[in-house]
Amino acid sequence: MCSTPDLAPASLLPPAAAGGVAPAPAEEGEIVRLERAHGARVLRLCRWLLGDPSEAEELRQEVWLRVVRQWRGGPHPDDWRAWITRVAVNACHDRRRSAWWRLGRGRSDDAPAAELVARGASPEEEAAAGEERLRIWRAFRRLPGRQREVFALRHLEGHSTPEIALLLGIAPGSVKRHLFRAVRTLRAALRRES
Amino acid sequence: MSGCLGERALLRVLEREPARRAEAHLQACTACRARLRRLQDDLDHLTAVLHGPPPPLSALPEPARWRLGLPALALAAAAALALLPHGGPAPAPAGTPGATTALTDRVAAGLGAALEGGDAPWRGWSDEGAWNGGSGGAVAAEGDEVTALRAALHGARPCGADERMLFAVCDETALADWSPAVAGEEVGR
Numbered sequence: 001m002c003s004t005p006d007l008a009p010a011s012l013l014p015p016a017a018a019g020g021v022a023p024a025p026a027e028e029g030e031i032v033r034l035e036r037a038h039g040a041r042v043l044r045l046c047r048w049l050l051g052d053p054s055e056a057e058e059l060r061q062e063v064w065l066r067v068v069r070q071w072r073g074g075p076h077p078d079d080w081r082a083w084i085t086r087v088a089v090n091a092c093h094d095r096r097r098s099a100w101w102r103l104g105r106g107r108s109d110d111a112p113a114a115e116l117v118a119r120g121a122s123p124e125e126e127a128a129a130g131e132e133r134l135r136i137w138r139a140f141r142r143l144p145g146r147q148r149e150v151f152a153l154r155h156l157e158g159h160s161t162p163e164i165a166l167l168l169g170i171a172p173g174s175v176k177r178h179l180f181r182a183v184r185t186l187r188a189a190l191r192r193e194s
Numbered sequence: 195m196s197g198c199l200g201e202r203a204l205l206r207v208l209e210r211e212p213a214r215r216a217e218a219h220l221q222a223c224t225a226c227r228a229r230l231r232r233l234q235d236d237l238d239h240l241t242a243v244l245h246g247p248p249p250p251l252s253a254l255p256e257p258a259r260w261r262l263g264l265p266a267l268a269l270a271a272a273a274a275l276a277l278l279p280h281g282g283p284a285p286a287p288a289g290t291p292g293a294t295t296a297l298t299d300r301v302a303a304g305l306g307a308a309l310e311g312g313d314a315p316w317r318g319w320s321d322e323g324a325w326n327g328g329s330g331g332a333v334a335a336e337g338d339e340v341t342a343l344r345a346a347l348h349g350a351r352p353c354g355a356d357e358r359m360l361f362a363v364c365d366e367t368a369l370a371d372w373s374p375a376v377a378g379e380e381v382g383r
Binding site: 047161176180183 | 201202211233240243244246249
């Protein structure tokens with residue numbers, strides 16, 4: 001698993017010396033609580049949607065900046081979990097689109113291949129398991145963006161279909177269609193012999 | 195068994211929104227129940243793998259955006275190449291402005307040679323007498339037509355006060371629709 005520096009959202013708060021208003025302890029505590037509750041989830045979601053650990057980390061920080069701004073300036077959402085998820089998904093969506101203009105950008109890579117297989121397995125089992133995982137990840141990464149978002153939100157994040165429809169701003173029928181296509185593609189990758 | 199459920203219907207069952215008919219069928223059909231279990235197992239396995247650490251990015255393909263983007267780029271490049279002119283100047287087809295210009299140039303050269311040879315039917319056209327309704331009047335009218343034709347074809351600018359010349363780049367008839375851009379192109383030739 002990649003090790004990313006844990007950036008507490010409190011460190012993202014604008015310091016009083018820089019012209020910002022010093023955060024009240026209660027406010028800071030609430031934001032830290034939110035980060036503890038959702039930070040890892042946001043990072044994981046960004047990695048699923050972007051596939052690049054360093055970009056995911058950048059976006060995680062971006063998302064927390066927005067959380068802090070929303071906390072201080074905007075109306076507080078009823079459901080912070082849904083709000084944060086929506087911000088993260090939109091940020092990933094924007095990042096994927098802007099990537100058109102960064103064709104030459106190098107990709108970071110900090111996931112060691114050795115961790116892909118279970119410890120204690122025979123070399124043959126390791127090879128087979130590694131091959132299957134690679135096939136699944138390849139298929140997942142090749143999914144069109146919307147299908148990847150829907151699959152990640154439904155099966156990896158556990159949101160319901162109506163919630164995903166709200167988060168992505170699409171019809172529930174579209175969510176089901178994208179989900180079905182994604183599941184079919186991923187199952188085909190699972191069944192395919194190496 | 196006939197009427198077995200498709201993958202989409204099975205997925206709807208897993209999503210807990212099955213059609214009533216599908217539920218009834220599942221209770222009766224062991225094959226569909228087995229397929230439903232397999233679908234659930236596959237989803238569990240996929241979820242477990244994707245929750246685990248990803249393989250190195252070098253082992254993975256670029257995200258789908260590149261696969262969609264490259265054909266679009268190739269198509270755009272092909273379209274741009276098709277629109278670009280190829281190689282040297284191609285022979286202008288008949289009826290194009292280029293062909294018309296070439297024709298008028300040939301006519302002008304022929305007329306100029308005849309004028310210098312002294313046997314031009316409108317000899318003396320530029321003389322004072324010709325302009326005063328002398329014997330060259332009809333010829334002068336013909337010359338006017340040539341000048342007007344040339345001006346019309348070349349889009350020449352109107353002549354200045356002392357620019358009255360037979361094959362000047364200006365037009366004595368002072369065309370109303372004279373265009374500086376076209377005239378400039380002609381003058382620059």
